[in-house]
Amino acid sequence: MAEQRFRISNLSQIILYKIYAFHIGGDENKPLTLRDIRGLFEQPLSLNLIEASIEWMRRKISADYLKRAGTRENYKFSIAPEGIKFVEMELLRKQSPISYFQQHGEESLAYVAGLESPFMTEEExxxxxxxxxxxxxxxxxxxxxxxxxxxxxxxxxxxxxxxxxxxxxxxxxxxxxxxxxxxxxxxxxxxxxxxxxxxxxxxxxxxxxxxxxxxxxxxxxxxxxxxxxxxxxx
Structure with a gap:
């Protein structure tokens, strides 16, 4: 079976949603390492892919959605108020990749964020x-x-x-x-x-x-x- 490839533009939004769900479902705002974020997914994702997706979001969408602490070798991330607002607005927009993923779960990851995903960024x-x-x-x-x-x-x-x-x-x-x-x-x-x-x-x-x-x-x-x-x- 061919290795699944992802579009980081879409995957970055799903990563943000996963961190949002972790934050909303917990009792404390624990910062997450890249390995912690990988552990939020059922499907194995490389650390480089996760890091690239987060960096894409910070550069192309907004650096205000995720708070970042530490050095590059040991960054930790937590969702910021602006990130919570973005995710919740996307959940209301039924044609968004975040809304679709929330409705259909992990099995929809390839459809939502794969290379041939029909979901497009504003730029696309x-x-x-x-x-x-x-x-x-x-x-x-x-x-x-x-x-x-x-x-x-x-x-x-x-x-x-x-x-x-x-x-x-x-x-x-x-x-x-x-x-x-x-x-x-x-x-x-x-x-x-x-x-x-x-x-x-x-x-x-x-x-x-x-x-x-x-x-x-x-x-x-x-x-x-x-x-x-x-x-x-x-």
Whole structure:
């Protein structure tokens, strides 16, 4: 099995959430070493990866979220009030990686923070928002073939899900129509990255988040991952 790789931009937020959960669930604000932080995860993570993720957060997001004490050889970290505020605001934002991880637990770590995670930072979203260049798709390429096949399976699963149809008929109609418009562009036009994200990946992520632990959600999640892999080829 290939070694799991992570995007430190997303992993840094999950590390912050783990420290937050440790702090909120305890009786004292004990500073944590890198080894202590690694112990908060069920999946083994390297100390270098944890350190790089924390440093990325301090440089790219905010240095105020985690308090750091000691020397570089023996840093200890504890969550600061601004970090608590950030985590709790992200928990309220249901499409955030922190919220998704809190709902789905350790088994979702690769989906939330893996290299092909559909969750993007603000910087990544701005990059896509600015990119309206039509993509010259090679529809014989394996990445495209797998993405189209997974997308068709997802649309079929969503259309056939009786619970979704009965409980949220208007939302279902909007999701299905958006996905059908998106796959039409994907198959016959020259869509942009922005279109693929908004018309395909976004509604699939909504399904995966709102119908967790269902077959439909798993199929939608797979399709989103395949589409993200396709975008990564450009």
């Amino acid at each position: 979203r701005r990059s896509l928002d600015d990119d309206w260049r039509p993509l010259e798709l090679d529809r014989s390429d394996q990445a495209y073939v797998e993405a189209e096949q997974a997308l068709e399976e997802a649309i079929k699963a969503i259309e056939q899900d009786n619970e979704f149809a009965a409980n949220m008929p208007e939302e279902r109609a909007g999701v299905v129509q958006t996905l059908k418009n998106g796959i039409e562009w994907l198959k016959a036009q020259t869509p942009t990255k922005r279109q693929i994200r908004d018309m395909l990946i976004s509604p699939l992520n909504w399904i995966a988040s709102n119908f967790s632990r269902t077959v439909m959600a798993e199929i939608a999640k797979k399709a989103a991952e395949k589409l993200w892999a396709l975008l990564n080829t450009f």
